[in-house]
Amino acid sequence: MSWISVASARVRGLFKHKLLERELDDEVRFHLQMQIDDNLNAGMNATEARYAALRSFGAVESMKENYRERRAFVLIETTAQDLRYAARTLRKSPGFTITAIAVLALAVGANTAMFSVLNTVLLRPLPYRSPEQLAMLWTEDATQNLREGRSALWDVEQWRNQSRSFADMATFDAVNTTLTGSDGVEEIVGASISPNLLPLLGVRPVLGRSFSIEEAEQQQRLVLISYRFWQARFGGSHDALSATLVLNGLPYQIVGILPADFQIARLDADVWEPHRSRQTVRGAETWFVVGRLRPTVTFDQARAEMSAVARRVNDQLPAAERNRDITVVPLSLYMVGPQSRLALWILSGAVFCLLLIAAANVTSLSLARSVARAREMAVRAALGASAGRIVRQLLTEGVLLAAVSGLIGTLLAVVAIRLIRAFGPGNLPRLNEISLDLRVLGWALTISILAGILVGLLPAIAALRRDLRPSGEEGGRNVSGGAVTRRIRRALVVADFALAIVLLAGAGLLVRSWWYVNSIDPGFRSERVLMMELSAPPTFSIPAQRTELYHRMLGTIQAVPGVENAGIIGDLFIANNREQVVTVERDGETVSARLQFVGDEVSADFFKAIGTPLLRGRFFSIWDGRDAPPVAIINDAMARRSWPGHNPVGRRFKLGPRDSDRPWYTVVGVVGDMRRQGLEREPFPQMFVSLAQSPPPRNVDLFIRTSSDDPMALAGAVRAAVRRVEKNAPIYGVEPLEQQFGTYLAQRRFLTSLLTGFSLVALLMAAVGIYGLIQYSIATRTREIGIRMAVGAQAGEIFRMILSEGLKLSLIGLMLGLLEALWLGQAGSSLLFGVTPSDPLTFIVVSLLLIAVAVAACCFPARRAMKIEPIVALRQG
């Protein structure tokens, strides 16, 4: 009778209660009937026979009760017995137990924490009604290199009228907003939205109401406030609904409070007001567009339809904008871009590898133990324990280990989640929502049980394969004992190394990328520089007024103690670049070319403030005034592109084709290239013109180079200086320039440091795994080694023999892992920078590292093997 049928009988006992009751009745009735028949044959009369039978049987009901109890509780009871026994055995070998639990708990903790990130960022649906129907709609123009462009309200109105795929479309964007309170003007994050945005998303204010379309059209000054703002400013009081806010100098009536954590497409504002512009005239303002698909429409259908719509709308657009297209991107995909998704999946894969390595190691350890326990198993088998019972016992041990580890691991995950929330990259969306939920706990439970079964199952199989010989010879002197076990353990070590090298190679490639990204010269020196955005108040509508305002402000700021230089540029960081036709004078002729190009207005000291070097010529001076001939400073990329091999200073160029009515600029200086699109994008041709010679924009970036290592210390003084010049000029986004790069690099750093950490843990575990195997193999071969030494083997030979055993395994693992890493590298190549996925240097370095660790791990036991005294070894045998 196999243990499977025992188990199935027990399980049947749990479910087929009625059938079993009837069987019991039948059995008792049969028994009594047989006894009655025998009694009748012995000559009793019918009544006597019946009474005698009942008498010899005893109390039928109490026996049935006994029987039922036994049937119902046996499963629980034997399980409890197994658990008690498992706990006792584990307590008896604390070294093994603590190691196993620590290793498994770490792996389970890392997996649970990583899965909770993955779950929140990628799997948990966005907090809107039917979020899978929501899409971002973008204006694109390949000819102008415009990607993910915002759209004019007029355009969106055409799209909405002409398309059938979308139930509705809404628009939104952040707007610069000031709040006038009792203690002056302050800048807050404001959003302007179309009134249908909230109904489209299926979001309702938690208190009050939203604004209606009519109210929005009448330009009523109504505003919704965020939950956070409500708590901070009104202490969550209902009085907020009757309150008025002075925004941008005008009173607004609060009509409602939005749900906590409400945001749309990364826009997280304090106050939300309806658009003030109308869609009847096509203005210059552009907005983000979100649409809701009709229920049965797919994204592909919507894309096809919107492309057709774009072609129709293009006919009504100005000539320069007739190449436009509309793209449709699922909102969830926009929220978390393909790079972040890939990074998260890679990290999740890495921690899963870690779990496999941990499980393999613990399995290996418990296999070693099971050989040592072969005698115990043989004794139990001799005592009549069925094979099933022994397998169950080993599985129970594995599951108990895993359960304890799972519990500790989950606690570790709680800590890790806090750390991730505190230190994770700020540009990872929904980071603040990361938490343990049922799905995460389910995952923790699943992997713990899987690990437990794995850890228990292999020793169980090995125990079965050993045939449970009752003689007890396995635990005794037999040198070849546990051959099956040893084969499995070797395979596990190979797997350890194969997985570890994959993680190491991945981490190595990312570290190299990180190193490249960090060694890039951005073209300016960001340390000690304070950055802020400045807006000229609406009263400064004439460009000359703004020029004068900015100059006065720069003068006042430069007088602040601790300020070395201050400069202004229209917009330092470029989100979208445009192509433009540029005509240059070269060798006596004019050449026109279409190139990726931007031009910006800068103040005289801008380059000094930001630390960009002058390569040739000069900076702007006070002589480059409004009435002087137009001059320009170009960057090195433009110098190389337009005047290769020549000094561009003194030469002329203009925007547009040869016959355009734009002015000719004379190049007066060449500055170094700046990476204004992010570190990883190559610089492209750029020109800079003087604030004095061209109309300055209303919003500018202000840079202040300070003499302090903490530029933020001067923020207050600079702000006061600006206010002294013009008290209504709002200031936004005050932060050290270095922080801009910090945010930019945060996600790469997050990925790189986590994967590096995981791979080092994996390497450590692999080292422990091979150490354990070699150690054990020496322990079982003490006698063999003793004999070898007794017949004249040198200590060095023994050392080499042990070492080569370990090296062989790690090299096999290395080869398998490298193949795997090459294959996986292709999939992750978009996360690399400056290195190819098969970068030879990285692969060689991590391979050497792995071999070095393997050798070191084998050396300790091998050295001990050298010191074996033949006499002692032989006597032991």
Next chain:
Amino acid sequence: MKNRRDEKADVLQGTLILLVLRTLDALGPLHGYGIARRIEQISKDVLQLNQGTLYPALLRMEQEGWIASKWGASDKNRRARFYSITSAGRKRLAKETEDWKRMSSTIERFLGFDPESLAEEGG
């Protein structure tokens, strides 16, 4: 953990198990009544078997995997459950038999010696 009553029950049950295993080993598959009759026949005056206690014991032995059961037809063509010994059961029987023999021979030795020589052995 176990209280005294349980211990006593275990001893009794242990003996019963030995008898059942021996019976099934010697006679092959039998139904419950057959097992009870056989035990009574052999030990009628010595062992007072309360037949009803047999069934919980049979259930436990089946759960331990020492015996297996199957429904079949009896001599008189009645539906009956037949029990048979398994290989784990034979191992158990061997072990129980050995234990029993060792125990009874030890007891015999004790009872056979006179008190004085017993004291000498102990010294």
